[in-house]
Amino acid sequence: MSCHWTFMPPKRSSQLSLRALGLFASGLFASGLFAVGAAADESPAPVANPDAVAETEAEMKPYTEELAHTEVAFEMVPIPGGTFQMGSPESEADRNEDEGPQHTVKISPFWMGKHEVTWDEYDVWTDQMDQRRRKLLSIAAGPRDLLVDGVTRPTEPYTDMSFGMGKGQHPAICMTQHAARTYCEWLTAKTGRYYRLPTEAEWEYAARAGTSTAYSFGDDPDNLEDYAWFFDNSDDAYEEVGQKKPNPWGLHDMHGNVAEWTLDQYVEDLYAQRAKEGLIVDPLQIPTTLYPRVVRGGSWDDDPDRLRSAARHHSEEDWKQQDPQLPRSIWYHTDALTVGFRVVRPLEQPSAEEKAAKWAKTEPVQLDPVEGE
Ligand SMILES: [Ca+2]
Numbered sequence: 001m002s003c004h005w006t007f008m009p010p011k012r013s014s015q016l017s018l019r020a021l022g023l024f025a026s027g028l029f030a031s032g033l034f035a036v037g038a039a040a041d042e043s044p045a046p047v048a049n050p051d052a053v054a055e056t057e058a059e060m061k062p063y064t065e066e067l068a069h070t071e072v073a074f075e076m077v078p079i080p081g082g083t084f085q086m087g088s089p090e091s092e093a094d095r096n097e098d099e100g101p102q103h104t105v106k107i108s109p110f111w112m113g114k115h116e117v118t119w120d121e122y123d124v125w126t127d128q129m130d131q132r133r134r135k136l137l138s139i140a141a142g143p144r145d146l147l148v149d150g151v152t153r154p155t156e157p158y159t160d161m162s163f164g165m166g167k168g169q170h171p172a173i174c175m176t177q178h179a180a181r182t183y184c185e186w187l188t189a190k191t192g193r194y195y196r197l198p199t200e201a202e203w204e205y206a207a208r209a210g211t212s213t214a215y216s217f218g219d220d221p222d223n224l225e226d227y228a229w230f231f232d233n234s235d236d237a238y239e240e241v242g243q244k245k246p247n248p249w250g251l252h253d254m255h256g257n258v259a260e261w262t263l264d265q266y267v268e269d270l271y272a273q274r275a276k277e278g279l280i281v282d283p284l285q286i287p288t289t290l291y292p293r294v295v296r297g298g299s300w301d302d303d304p305d306r307l308r309s310a311a312r313h314h315s316e317e318d319w320k321q322q323d324p325q326l327p328r329s330i331w332y333h334t335d336a337l338t339v340g341f342r343v344v345r346p347l348e349q350p351s352a353e354e355k356a357a358k359w360a361k362t363e364p365v366q367l368d369p370v371e372g373e
Pocket of ligand 1: 116253254255256257258259260297298
């Protein structure tokens with residue numbers, strides 16, 4: 001084992017002060033952005049962004065979110081609310097059992113990242129690019145900066161997590177669902193707008209973009225080349241985001257490039273359970289175990305059938321097989337070179353209570369090992 005694969009202690013973010021406040025024990029920290037939730041009235045105003053402001057679905061429009069103290073930005077696309085048939089019909093080619101039965105799901109409006117989250121965006125969080133630039137330019141921390149600095153950031157990676165496939169506008173990979181969730185908490189603090197991972201249902205709804213075919217462009221995998229990076233055309237690596245045609249709602253790479261985290265626990269017979277319940281609104285299978293959790297869309301390393309809108313995939317414990325740390329890191333899936341994520345922002349922001357009870361709820365709570373324990 002080479003020397004750079006040694007265990008790196010957690011960064012000295014505000015985690016220790018959070019521990020001192022007893023927030024880990026209360027579960028409030030794990031439940032989301034406690035500082036915003038607990039002191040909503042005193043929270044600084046969101047970063048000004050007129051295009052991002054909407055009270056109603058009709059007012060929603062595409063917008064660009066800039067990350068303060070950096071030159072990094074990303075685009076969000078409005079996804080209209082509606083009802084759809086989740087899952088695939090029995091007639092669909094290469095269908096798996098867990099995609100049925102189809103059932104009716106109602107989804108509330110939200111914005112979704114036009115692209116997968118890139119390394120440019122992800123590195124601002126992991127490498128504290130914003131904090132560093134503030135210090136370099138002697139910019140005093142404002143109220144929102146202090147909020148941002150309070151969100152935990154990952155421990156140092158013990159190897160190059162892009163595995164030589166490229167950074168910049170390539171999609172970030174190899175993060176655990178916990179890391180992707182925490183990135184969203186950080187992004188929420190950073191912008192003052194509530195971001196999270198999509199639910200499995202929201203993801204499929206957005207991927208279908210009003211279609212009921214195997215792919216958002218039809219049923220013929222021969223056309224996949226125009227819309228996706230997958231095993232046949234990817235040259236054994238991911239590609240920069242946004243190079244292929246978007247789906248009808250303007251989202252790129254929903255099929256392929258990197259598979260994408262959702263919030264949900266994977267339950268094989270979930271649809272059979274849901275089909276008995278009638279119309280379901282904004283469903284979420286709250287995770288109760290670390291594995292398996294749902295990833296969607298297939299990747300650069302997959303065959304066309306795994307890129308179908310209804311195809312369901314999930315995390316596995318051996319995604320940490322190469323991790324040399326013991327206990328294994330809560331931040332990295334060293335073997336998940338095919339998995340990244342994109343963010344969503346619901347039109348209606350949930351209350352702190354709703355976040356704790358649903359959107360941010362996940363068990364078991366993930367904590368970095370404490371030095372000396
Ligand atoms: Ca993708």
